[in-house]
Amino acid sequence: MTYSQLLANGPGRRSGVTVWRQIAETLTSEIRDRVYADTGRLPGEVELSARFAVNRHTLRQAVAALQSEGLVRIEPGKGTFVQHELLDYALSRRTRFSENLLRQGLLPSKQLLTAREIVAPERAARGLRLEKGVRVLMVQTLDEANDKPIGLGTSYYPSARFSGLLDMLNEGQCTTDILKFFGVEDYVRVQSLVTTQMPNEETAHLLKQSSTRPMLCVESVDEDMNGIPIKYGETIFCGDRVQLVVNTGGES
Amino acid sequence: MTYSQLLANGPGRRSGVTVWRQIAETLTSEIRDRVYADTGRLPGEVELSARFAVNRHTLRQAVAALQSEGLVRIEPGKGTFVQHELLDYALSRRTRFSENLLRQGLLPSKQLLTAREIVAPERAARGLRLEKGVRVLMVQTLDEANDKPIGLGTSYYPSARFSGLLDMLNEGQCTTDILKFFGVEDYVRVQSLVTTQMPNEETAHLLKQSSTRPMLCVESVDEDMNGIPIKYGETIFCGDRVQLVVNTGGES
DNA sequence: GATAATTTGTGCGTATGTATG
DNA sequence: CCATACATACGCACAAATTAT
Secondary structure: OOOOHHHHHOOOOOOOOOHHHHHHHHHHHHHHOOOOOOOOEOOOHHHHHHHHOOOHHHHHHHHHHHHHOOOEEEEOOOEEEEOOOOEEEEOOOOOOHHHHHHOOOOOEEEEEEEEEEEEOOHHHHHHOOOOOOOEEEEEEEEEEEOOEEEEEEEEEEEOOOOOOHHHHHHOOOOHHHHHHHOOOOOEEEEEEEEEEEOOOHHHHHHOOOOOOOOEEEEEEEEEEOOOOEEEEEEEEEEOOOEEEEEEOOOOO | OOOOHHHHHOOOOOOOOOHHHHHHHHHHHHHHOOOOOOOOEOOOHHHHHHHHOOOHHHHHHHHHHHHHOOOEEEEOOOEEEEOOOOEEEEOOOOOOHHHHHHOOOOOEEEEEEEEEEEEOOHHHHHHOOOOOOOEEEEEEEEEEEOOEEEEEEEEEEEOOOOOOHHHHHHOOOOHHHHHHHOOOOOEEEEEEEEEEEOOOHHHHHHOOOOOOOOEEEEEEEEEEOOOOEEEEEEEEEEOOOEEEEEEOOOOO
8 A cells, every 4th residue: 555645744544534535625725726827737647646646546536526616627638627716806905906916917807798877776875875865876897807707896986976987987998097087096995795695697607607606795895085985896706716815914 | 557666766677677586686685784683584575565566476576586595484474584694704803703793792602523633734834834744733613603503613723832722622711711821912813815615515514504505715824913823724604694894994 | 262463375367578480 | 570488567366374362
């Protein structure tokens, strides 16, 4: 019997956890840690089975488990490809979609889905600290990284302050620039609420995601430098592609 | 034809979104906003259908949709009861399980599942900034609010610094007190990573949750006041019972 | 225990909008 | 343009379960 690398570092062979499962978990955390981000594919089965010092059958069982979790896609004759790389999305005081992606070397893009004026839904009104029944501008976008959809965002702006915003958005202008036009030099994220949900069919289709995979839902309020709410947003992220990062290290 | 409240405030009848769906969404956000938290039940069908100015059948279809999502439970002859109230779990610099719950008037409790010394898994070692292969103390707990399970936590402490911690835990001592015994007067949360996953059968069973409902996974690192990592934790929260709160309002 | 009130469950008929061919 | 099929929404009536009086 060969002693694997796992035997040395992990729970070991008699721990009640099967060897293939231990390998699967090791590979899972490696994929989550972007060890294979550059090539987008796992090493060959012979190489991996050598590394873990197990039979190729054992390794195949581990990789098969990863595939059933949707983490990798096995293409016979070609290789095993990482299916979902998690990108880090920081929930910070200065939360900006583009900056968040560029920092990781990803190309941000947005598709404008809908933009229209409506009566504020209850949550939006409360988030923006507006009276019930006030009109707001609703903007729905499909957010992408390297042209792959990562989230579905719905933003609400008070109509009174930002009349004309929708036309400027339709002309393709950047949100930050538009806000500057309205005198908002800077703005900050005050609070984010994080929940998880299963997608409905429409959402899954828009995000090109399986409807059996969960999503991360972030509800957020942004304020200008005077503490006045300017945007209430609800973003639905693909759970398979996004990991939220909350840094609480630098403050008092 | 009767004009409903939705017609005035929402997308309207000719928007491609059916009336029962609009009602379902309105009720969903109201439930999420704890509008019915005091009674724990929805108003009767006649009352609700009057409020939305729709037929009782239409309203029933909306409520049936909520039930299929697991948000409410309908009991014939009794009423419709809210199934899952979301509790707020703050991810702050001072993240404490008990404080988080007590602040909302909930009774916190923990069940110690396992406590043993193992070789640090890769993620734990990295989180604790330890060499690969160093031994750590692993503690698994079932976290409850008002005796209902809300999360499954796995914590890793460096063995070298906290030898004897497991025995003290088995004696039922509070974690914060134990840490104080080891000279850790205070500690802070540095970072939290949030992802979402479906539960495996075992996890679903432990959390008394349907295995078709998603969960929130939080990976965290706590440091003492000298900036030395003392705990790496992985907590799996029921997505139906927990909402993560990230406040970024008070800092510079 | 009997009755009434409340609440959910169900059946049938009708009308309308939408998608298909 | 018409025929068909289907889901949606409405109205009315009654049955069954639960609770209060």
